[in-house]
Amino acid sequence: MHIDARNLPDHSVIEGDICIVGSGPAGISIAMEWDHTAFKVILLEGGGFDYDDQVQDSYAGKTSGQKYFPLKSARLHYFGGTSNHWAGYCSPFDPIDFTKRDWVPHSGWPINREDLDPYYARAQNNLDLGPYEYGAAFWQNKDQAMKSLLPNDSVVWNKVWQFSPPTRFGPKYKKDIVNSRNIHLYTYANLVDIIANENVSVIKEVTVRNLAGKQHTVRAKHFILACCSIQNARILLAANKQTPKGLGNDNDLVGRYFMEHLEIKSAELFLAKPNPLKLYDMEFGVTKARCELAISAQMQERHKILNGTCSFTPLEIARNIKPAIETWNNEDPRKSDESFMGSINSAVKNSTTPKEGSRAYELFTRIEQAPNPNSRITLDREQDAFGMPRANLHWELTSLEKRSIRKIYELIGQQVGLAGMARVRLMEYLQDENDQSWPPFTSGGWHHMGTTRMSDNPKTGVVDANCKVYSIGNLFVAGSACFATAAAPNPTLTLVALSLRLSDHVKALLKT
């Protein structure tokens, strides 16, 4: 069922069993788990079914620290959320990503990879992926031309990525949700406040507004924030009428530990013979799976480095692609997307790679950043059109990220040397091990994580292992905001898996 909240009488009261705030991959995945059940699900979306620049403007905010994309264009604020322009890269986090690593401050989840495995398998369907098979051999058996660059995997291994078409959650699930009898989608329903009981232990209701000047109240037994890392933190911090520091923020953790993936060109690979590197190649819309080089858990521990992976682009193409941080520079996400894709398409169109493959490749890193309490979301004094304080992002990296990237390419360089296949040359910014600075082309991956991190202790996390906000009985957070560490893979598969797990948990609560 779909209701446009602009058309409701002002000050309407909406009631249901669960209220999901946000209709991106997390919110829609949870909502669809409840279709055809006896429970009434309220799904709130701030925008409509299409892009609306006035609504999108509420995502605008200031950035400081490490240079970042304009916040307004880093997420999409309409039905389907940011899945409306994602690229579809999926891979599960590694077991080591969930562990407490003594060389990575603030690392460690209260759950492990095995806890998520069944949900990863289910999430494959939501994202239109293949089987839950992330071993390289499975895909190599399907195509003998997918040969490994390296003969063994004790130091550097082949980590598989699968590619979603990419699934646009809006178009894919609109019909099901609009036709559902028990899922009530309200578009143009921007959450602006959360009201708890007197001792702030239970959420009573939330307030939504739209640009038609309407304000409504939503009541439910359980509330799930699924608005992305920046907005979830912003909403909790702004809900400060009953608790001055904001909801769930007794320990000053909400908004902290914002994490991104560093995505940055890092080195070049020179092969003795041309090689198409098919195992590592990706043709958009065609390739189902490919590998990136990753560093084994043992080597991460031995060298005390972060988890990161390396992808390959023929040098003749890569040298003509502008860094994302340069092309994704417009507040309007449509213009940024056009500029970003334009640079890639132009580079591909104007370059010719020999059939037998290239002899030189750019090595591109995607790496987790160390959880950092100073990397954070705060509220600005300026308000958006709904009366909500805007979000500020201070993105801050540590020296561990750079040291890790340098070591990753040293290890890859050693392994390709040992294989007698190639040599690696690090880019200039990595050559001086004492240089802590980052080059101007340092980019993120539009992957917002952290801000309401998961922990088994309320002093070190905002949500518990079930994604429930500590001290509040019926408030949950869905999505990558709960990540305690960022791992190397793009976050969508993991955030959908975590959301399915949360959905099961809330179902169990309602049954009791």
Place this chain on the structure above:
Amino acid sequence: MKRRNFILLSVSTAAFITIPFVRCTNRNAGWAKSLSRPLFLSQICDANTLREIGNAYRAQSPDEATENQLVNKILGDQGYKAHFKDENDPRFLAFLDEKILRDFSTDQTLIIKGWVVSTTEARQCALASLIKP
């Protein structure tokens, strides 16, 4: 001291010092030349890049400044002459290949001018920079 004796003494002293040095610098000339071309790196780097790597290596390893020092560091000791007929011995190339692979497998690598190279390769480049500066 008479002028004649002084000259004779000076000449003989100079010869005493210089002749072994010349012999010493020359005795590995063939080996040095052969070693100054790292085979794999030469396939992917031009001569100028090899010299740059070599210059950078010598700058960070001042105790490996001469051809002899570099040759001995690469070949380990003087025993190589007993193993190989001369620097053109095919077994010599195989020995070098194995040594470079061993470097990569035992962490005997360096990052020089951004290149991840084996220590042996770095020394070969250093020789290249000395022989063809």
